[in-house]
Every structure is written in structure tokens, then in C-alpha cells.
Amino acid sequence: MSESTAVRVDPSNERMLKAWDGDDGSFWAKRAQRFDDGVAAYRDLFFAAADVQVADRVLDVGCGAGQTTRDAARLAAEGSALGVDLSGEMLGVARQLAEKERVLNVSFEQADAQVHPFAEASFDVVISRHGSMFFGTPLAAFVNLVRATRPGGRLVLLTWQPLRLNEWITTFRTIFAAGREVPSGDLALSDPREIEELLSSAGYVDVECTAVNKPMFFGEDVDDAAEFIVEQHGGRLSDLDDTARDSAIQALRADLAEHQADQGVFYGSAAWLVEARRP
Template identity: 55%
Template structure:
């Protein structure tokens, strides 16, 4: 197990370190396969956008269980995956060893301040892992310095909350009539890189050029049937009902089941979603 107490972390990311080495990191590690299944339809297009070449050096930021890192290595690259979560890094290493992927390595690190080798990579990628930096300009600047001149940055980030049916449906069900707060647009959250103008401003401020966003829409998988999806989603979004009394929580869970049932198909429970593929270059 990684010793996260020794990880150098910017103070603005200390809360994220606590989160990802706490219950949330454990839940993601325990359900890594389900999370991979959830975004599986995005993965081929993201890899195509990255255009990973053989013998390239690739940095995967917020690598999670390491799927993108391993796939980069399978394409002939030498790939390093970094993540704040000790549990996820340990899992990524085990999966790479089990699958015989030898040119992928993993390190627990805060990409905002980690001393990557300067100009050490041809490509930096992040699939839904770049939205949680306390200081995104500093973080992307640090990643940019790790890229060689002309190096590429490819991100997959969520479009705004309103464009993502899965999140709006779950929030509506579990709100139980309340107005749930939405994180400020400049706070670390799944939607902190959802506004194209903000993305362009952050990346150009960090020294990147040729910043482009392309919208992609895919369905996300949440379970083989209603009950399977309910067990997963009710735990995944349990913080939304933590302060409710028992009766109100039960009503919220009933509403969640109703929503899941409305999205059940013979192939499982699916919701619409929307993301950006963001590309940029280091001059």
C-alpha cells in the first residue's frame, strides 16, 4: 500500500487527498470495473483523439485504476499514471501486472506540484481526472512543463450539469424536494471544466496554445437491472441524502428507483450524458 503521508501535495489539494484516501477512494477502488463500464462508450473516441504513437512517452493525470495508462502502453507507449488515491494506484499496479502490461508505471502524486521531468513526455492525457485541482492554472502549467515542445494535452471533461441526464436525474430524485447547492464554477468539482470559455482561459493562462473543445454525447451504464443500479447509485450519491430523516430518505430512494426503472433496457440501465474532448499543445 502506498504511503500517502509522504506525498507532496499543494495545500489547495489537501481536501482532495483526504477524500480520495478516504471512503470515496475506497468506493471507487472497490467498484472500479463498474466505473469503467459506466464511461466505456467514451473510451475509444478519447483514445482516438489522443492518437498515441508507438515509442511515445505518455503522462496520464488522475489515472484512477489505470485503464487509459495501460491502453497507452498497449499501443507501444511508455506510460506513467499518477493519481492522489493510494487505493487506486495500488489497484492500477495490480491490474497492469495481472494483464502483463510492462511499460506502464504508476505513482501516487499531486500533478499540481509533482516534480515531473521537464520536457519528459510527448503527451499528457486525463479522462475525467483533471477537474479537481485547487489551482488549475498552476496544475496545467506544471503538466505543460513536463511536455516536450509541441507536446499534446488531451482531456475528457463533463459538459455542464444541465446537459448530463444521469446527474440531473439522480439529483432530482435524491433532493426530495430540496434545492441542492451547485458547486461554484471555479471550485473543484466534476463540472469545473464544463464551460468552454473557462477551459480556454485556464489552458492559455497555463501556457498552452491551439485549445479546442469538441462535444461528445454517449450513454452511460449504471447496472444490469434496476436493483443492481440502485445498489450502486444509492451508495455512490449517499452524501445527497445523508441529512434527510428516515422517511424522507426512503421517499428519495423510491424516486431513485422510479428513475432507474424508466431507464432500464434489455441491456441494462442507461442514461444520456455529454462531455468535451479538449485538445491543446505546448508551444
């Protein structure tokens, strides 16, 4: 039996399981360090909000390759951190890195946090860095997570603000549209009013959404960034002829050059730092 069929998921998350335990997960397992470097500017404010204490039990939802889980485990030196994700391949990377870094109070499990039977009130802090936007049924997911949190325990999320405020997404969407219609629609959990209503309905109190804006790293230089971005998004050019495809890639390289700084290639990004508490 494959790992994918062994994972219990809510039917609304079956598409996410196929993606994250498939090609998407393979890509990010290979590029785990680039993702961590990309959003590194958010790390300090994210963990300041999480306020992990030395004996806390931490749950990291959508942990990917586990950097935030290992960081939480280091802060909870006398406690523990559990990272859950749908990607078996990314969790494999997470376990290897935890062993390499000798982080002993951390564990990882392939699970759908929307339906996983976490023990009641078993965590002091629940965190998710850009992982909570993928739930098929968000209300059911957060009801499950609030149940798993002890009374007074904390929830801290990092989610993206609307696309129009994220230069990196709008720029790459436009370039890879290559003159065709630019994909529309917004990301889940990008509207603070909807976030507040969702978490309040799930049973959280003291819900706060704070706008945070940080530069997002894409590569050491134009060549490095272009290789990464084309690998991630190049499939959108597959139906174009060679001339149109080359033109789009040259447009990308020109835009990357305009965003080159001494420390690398950076684009503007905008996120919500979401904080809430179980009463």
C-alpha cells in the same frame, strides 16, 4: 508514516488528498470496473484524439484504477505510460490489474500533478479522463504539465459539460435532495471559453473543445444500478427519517426503470473532448 502524509501536495489540494486517499478513493477502488464501464462509450474518441504512437511516453493524470494508463501503454508498445493519482488504494488496484494483464511498460505513482517535479519535456502525450477537474489551482497545474511535455507534445482531456446537459447528474441530485433544495453550482472545466483561456494562459496552443454526448452505463438492471447509486450517494439521505429515505429510494428505482434498456440502465451524459499542444 501513512501514504497520505508522504504525498507532497499543493495546499489547495489537501482536501482532495483527504478525499481521494480516504473514503472516496476506497469507494472507487472497490467500484473501479463500474466506473470504467460507465464511461466506456467515450473510450474510442478519447484515444483517437490522443493519437498515442508506438514509441510515445504518456502521462495519465488522475488515472484512478489505471484503465486509461494501461490502454495508453498498449498503444505505446515501445514507449511507456505513467499514471499518477492521489488515491493510494486506487493505485494499488491499478498495479494489480497491470500485473494481471501483463502490461509491462506501465508504472503508477501517488502524486499531485499540480506540483510533482516531472522531468522537463519528458512526455509526448498527457491525458486525463475526468481527472483534471479536481485541481485546486488549475493554472499552476497546467503550467506544470506543459513544462513536462515535449515541444509539439499533445494534451487530451475529457471533462464534463455543464450540469444541466448531464441528465445523470441532474436526475440523481434532484432525487437525493428528496424535496429539499437541490445543490447548485457547476463542475470545474465545464465552460469551453474558460478552458481555452486557462490552457492558453498555461502555455498551450491550438486549444479545441469538442462537444461529445454518449450514454452512460449505471448497471445491468434496476437492482444493480440502484445498489451502486445508493452506495455512492445515499449519505445525502442520512438526515431523513425512514419514510422519507425509503420514498427517495423508490423514486430512484422508478426513474432507473424508465432508463432500462436491453443492455442495462443508461442515462444521457455530455462531455468536452479537449485537445491542445505545447508549442
